[in-house]
Amino acid sequence: MAAREADAETASEGRGKVTITEIARQAGVSVPTVSRVVNGRSDVSPQTRARVEDLLRRHGYRKRPQTTTSRAALLDLVFNNLDSPWAVEIIRGVEEVAHAAGVGTVVSAIHGRSGDAREWMRNLRARASDGVILVTSALDPVLHEQLRILGVPLVVVDPTGSPDLDAPTVGAANWSGGLTATEHLLSLGHRRIGLIAGPPRLLCSRARFDGYRAALEAAGIPVDASLVVPGDFHPESGFTGCNTLLDLPEPPTALFAASDQMALGAIEALRRRGLRVPEDMSVVGFDDLPEVRWSAPPLTTVRQPLADMGKVAVRTVLRLARDEQPDSPRVELGTELVIRSSTAAPRGLNQAGPPA
Known part of the structure; x- marks a missing residue:
């Protein structure tokens, strides 16, 4: 209660x-x-x-007679925003496990605004949640402390950085995903590989960039700063970033976009210039959202187990609610390269030599 x-x-x-x-x-x-x-x-x-x-x-405790029926068990699932299919996949995993456990789910978005976060905290107290799954670290320290005082179990999914949270976290192997995506392009013969990176404040963005860099360095290719452009995981930044790369005196022959949505934006930028994927540029994404298998062409991407991350988060927060310790304070689920039709060996004026 x-x-x-x-x-x-x-x-x-x-x-x-x-x-x-x-x-x-x-x-x-x-x-x-x-x-x-x-x-x-x-x-x-x-x-x-x-x-x-x-x-x-x-203590001779006696429960006060209730005039209403007992409330159902509830979990709070909190996002920074809900404007991405990425969030839908996590919700799908959370709902599957919560429903099987007979637990209701309340989904909220705080939009990174302190006022929204405080309103959510007031609502949390009112509905007496049994646990919180936070798919953002964008709560200020005061609210973190209030959660602790309330004794509400907390699990953080895909932490945005290294917050001082005494809470288990669930994430994905972002570094190895970035490494695998870049190695795939290298194996096809590409040597000028562009990167549309995610926001640098996010831990997952930095890990994907580090994987990209590690693959290039292992192949003896120095990182060319002009081939790395910023993005925000949304399609518009993929569109803008791809145009920036295409405007270089020597554009890349392949592109790794650190999210599927940015990859789709990049493919649209190529289409508008009359360029084809993968004939003129290979494109790899990250996430494996359901719609990318139907893109034109179907997108090669790194599968991030988003629904599984949601499932693990529910199981973890329910264990905490039973005063049981999780098996590990930090769970990192594996990623997997899914090869479809958006990648091929380079050809044309920018074609590099055969793989070393």
Whole structure:
């Protein structure tokens, strides 16, 4: 039950009143865990249940009669924004596992604005969430501390950086994904390989760039700064970035876009110039969103297990809600290169020599 209900339910015998919050403190568990024991829920480990029940008996705790039915278990799934198919894939994974566990899901977007984040926190207190899955680190330290005080379990998916969060994280192998994408283009004979990078503040963007750089360096090819252009994971930046690369005196013969949406924007830029993929330029994306298998041509990309990341996050936050520790504080799921029709050996005026 919620922290908001903690002061409403007290012991009525013996040693004076005691709140659920105090019981939780003495038991070394969260307020929602004590509530689950009080309400006879099964999702509590036997050891924790025994410890809490002993304290409840010692304090003479009696649950206040309820005039309404018990609320359903809820998880909060919080994004910075919801304007990407990437978010939909994570929601799909979260919903599958939460539904099977009989847990409801509340999806919110805070848009990186402190006012939206504070409103979300007020709503979180009101609905007494059992756990939070944060698909952004864009909460200020005050709100992080409020989550801790409330005793609400927290899991961070695809952390944006290295925030000082005492919370498990779930991500993908971004470095190896960037490495594999670039190695694939190198294996086809490309030597001038452009990169449309993601926002540098994001840990996943930096890891994908580092993988790109590592593959080039291993092949004895220095990184050409003119071939690396900024992006923001959205199609418009892929379109703009590709045009920037095409305007170079010697454009690249291949392009690695650090997201599928940027790759689709790049393909549109090539189409508008009368250039073909992969004949005039090979393109590789990152994510493997459902629509890219139907693009023209179908996109070679690095599959990021987005739905699986959501599934792991739910399982982790439910374990925390039962006062069980996760197997690892940092889970990194593997990525996989999916080869389709958007990549081929280079040809034309910019063609490099055969692979070394």
